[in-house]
Amino acid sequence: MSFSENVIEVRGLGKRLHDATGDLVILQDIDVSVAKGESVAIVGASGSGKSTLLGLMAGLDTATDGSITLLGKSLGDLDEEGRAALRRGAVGFVFQSFQLMPHLTALENVMLPLELLGETRHVADRAIKLLEQVGLGSRLAHYPKQLSGGEQQRVALARAFVTEPAVLFADEPTGSLDTATGERIIDLMFSLNKASGATLVLVTHDLAIAQRCDTTVQLAGGRRVDGVSAVSDASEARGEGTKTPH
Ligand SMILES: Nc1ncnc2c1ncn2[C@@H]1O[C@H](COP(=O)(O)OP(=O)(O)OP(=O)(O)O)[C@@H](O)[C@H]1O
Numbered sequence: 553m554s555f556s557e558n559v560i561e562v563r564g565l566g567k568r569l570h571d572a573t574g575d576l577v578i579l580q581d582i583d584v585s586v587a588k589g590e591s592v593a594i595v596g597a598s599g600s601g602k603s604t605l606l607g608l609m610a611g612l613d614t615a616t617d618g619s620i621t622l623l624g625k626s627l628g629d630l631d632e633e634g635r636a637a638l639r640r641g642a643v644g645f646v647f648q649s650f651q652l653m654p655h656l657t658a659l660e661n662v663m664l665p666l667e668l669l670g671e672t673r674h675v676a677d678r679a680i681k682l683l684e685q686v687g688l689g690s691r692l693a694h695y696p697k698q699l700s701g702g703e704q705q706r707v708a709l710a711r712a713f714v715t716e717p718a719v720l721f722a723d724e725p726t727g728s729l730d731t732a733t734g735e736r737i738i739d740l741m742f743s744l745n746k747a748s749g750a751t752l753v754l755v756t757h758d759l760a761i762a763q764r765c766d767t768t769v770q771l772a773g774g775r776r777v778d779g780v781s782a783v784s785d786a787s788e789a790r791g792e793g794t795k796t797p798h
Pocket residue numbers: 569576578596597598599600601602603604605648
């Protein structure tokens with residue numbers, strides 16, 4: 553990848569679903585460019601499409617329109633295995649719902665990405681160091697169901713960090729954390745960003761986090777609305793439930 557090439561290029565992206573009630577447009581006409589080392593906040597009301605966009609950019613889901621280039625590879629050209637191979641080691645993902653392996657301890661969950669890469673050196677030490685950094689040094693042998701929501705979220709963060717990914721995607725990474733713990737986690741993310749030039753793409757409702765990022769992508773009703781004059785109208789129109797015409 554050349555120096556000037558973007559780590560992520562999203563062009564005319566759309567995601568439509570078809571169910572019994574008809575076509576549902578989840579995302580429409582989204583363009584995003586993310587440079588190496590950039591930090592990006594994806595913001596917007598609940599249901600505006602943030603998690604869907606994050607999953608598409610990471611190659612966890614497939615688009616119905618447009619294109620995505622991740623780390624120089626066009627995701628539309630890759631099958632599921634190809635996308636998994638691209639992510640392995642290069643991409644970290646923190647799910648909104650954590651998605652820890654229930655039958656593995658906190659330590660084993662964090663070791664897993666290294667093991668999948670075939671790494672054998674200091675695997676446990678590296679995982680323990682990360683768990684200590686997120687404040688869970690005394691919870692190594694706990695299984696996910698024995699951990700609080702915030703603790704599970706921190707295990708998920710440690711798991712995403714442990715391979716020192718080139719791109720870290722995180723879906724509301726501080727959503728289950730108190731303010732002080734959340735700040736510590738965000739500091740850790742930005743230190744990864746500074747130390748290794750990692751690119752960060754974060755979904756967040758927290759304005760303080762969004763302000764620390766280089767760029768903001770604002771969604772409303774599945775469209776990108778930042779830089780558009782009708783931003784507030786669009787956000788307001790996107791209330792809960794059905795919209796009352798006026
Ligand atoms: N598999 C699916 N089937 C039907 N609808 C879906 C599906 N996935 C997402 N949606 C719908 O798409 C919209 C966007 O969902 P998404 O999870 O991306 O929102 P979000 O911005 O992350 O919201 P939140 O802040 O609540 O996490 C929602 O209205 C959701 O109901």
